[in-house]
Amino acid sequence: MNTNDLKIFEAVAVTGSFTKAAAAMFTVQSNVTARIKSLEEEFGAELFSRTSRKVELTSSGKILMHYCKQIGSLVADAKSSIQSNTKISGSLKIGCIETTMALKVPEILNHFEEKFPDVELEFKSQMRNALIDDVLNFNLDAAFVSGPINVSGLEHIKVKEEQLVILTASQGPEIGELLAKKHVKIVVFGEGCIFRTRLESWLSSKGIVHYKNTVLNSIEGIINFVEAGLGISILPEEVVSRYYAGRKLTKYALNKQLGTMNTVMIYRSDKIQSGALRAFIDLYFHAGKGSDIGDRFFS
The missing domain is CATH 1.10.10.10 (Winged helix-like DNA-binding domain superfamily/Winged helix DNA-binding domain)
Structure with missing residues (x-):
């Protein structure tokens, strides 16, 4: 053999x-x-x-x-490892959710390539469970997903704590009026998305179990649909404030349990780490134990 x-x-x-x-x-x-x-x-x-x-x-x-x-x-x-000898080279496959892919990956890629130009980075956007499976099955070297994570065979490092907010069109009815309608409309990513899960849990806490879904596959699409009054949605507050500050949107805060999302980086605990993966981890997450080390690149 x-x-x-x-x-x-x-x-x-x-x-x-x-x-x-x-x-x-x-x-x-x-x-x-x-x-x-x-x-x-x-x-x-x-x-x-x-x-x-x-x-x-x-x-x-x-x-x-x-x-x-x-x-x-x-x-x-x-x-x-053998070919690189004194320099870090090779390739890395990194997974992430849609918001990270669209808004953070260019920054991550540029910074990493400055220090390690011989490493090829490949990013893949998927839902949380699919990303976890891909890391476990060696299809990805690491992935950024929402925590908490308690999966046998995986290590995780805290990246950032984010606050989620409900979004509505600022020129439309207020949230209370929207929730009082017979058919509440929501604008979400596909099944398995952490944002969709949180929004559905929030609606359930309000006694709303029947609603109409509009499923999109991009942040820009969700923002456009919400602004047009086609439904409510949920996204990280930082994403909305930083990238869509001029849009006609109203933000509503959530309680701590539903409104707090921790992003973690996961990788296999039993896999011998390549020089490229060690460099990726060290560059972004080498700060002191217990600190919110992801703020450096995820703020």
Whole structure:
């Protein structure tokens, strides 16, 4: 067995097809079949269940897939560390929620590239649970998500505490009048968004369980819809004040429980950190224990 065998195995698992895996790996199907057979003989277990229509991982295959991701990550880190020697290089995949992606990533990227120009940063925006899964499954090196976090296998570092506010159109009815309507309208991100969850919890605390959702995928879109009177929403107060101060919006404070959001950075606790990941952590979060160290770059 070699690392290329594992890459072929992963290609079959991802594509669900020996033919497609062969094309992805620039080889022939017979070689893919032979390499998978060799792996199954070596591990003494069937790795794929094969039918005329599809190829799927068996329970043994799923276990090997988990380790494949770790092996691939370790090999990439080893190459990066050996090749860099005296300088930090390699690549990092960082995940974040939409507000961080749109408003903070350019600042993070510029500052990091100034100090470590040989490190390639790749950012991915997703919902919180998807980001956590991607870090656990080695698809991301780290991610910025809302806390608290208590997931086995993950470490976290506090980045910033933010205050959330309810938003309405300043030229429309006040919040009390909007909530009294038969069908309350809300403007939110998709399922799994922390802001949407908080808004729905707030409405529930007001005895409102029926409302009409307008789902958007950008902060700008949410701001535009709220300003036009198409619904209420919830966003970090700092985001609204700093980037949308001139918009016709009214902000309403929330209680501490619903209105406080802690952003944390998560990364695997059992993963050998590459030089690039250590540099990323050290640069942004090296301040004293217990301090709100994220304020330096998230304020």
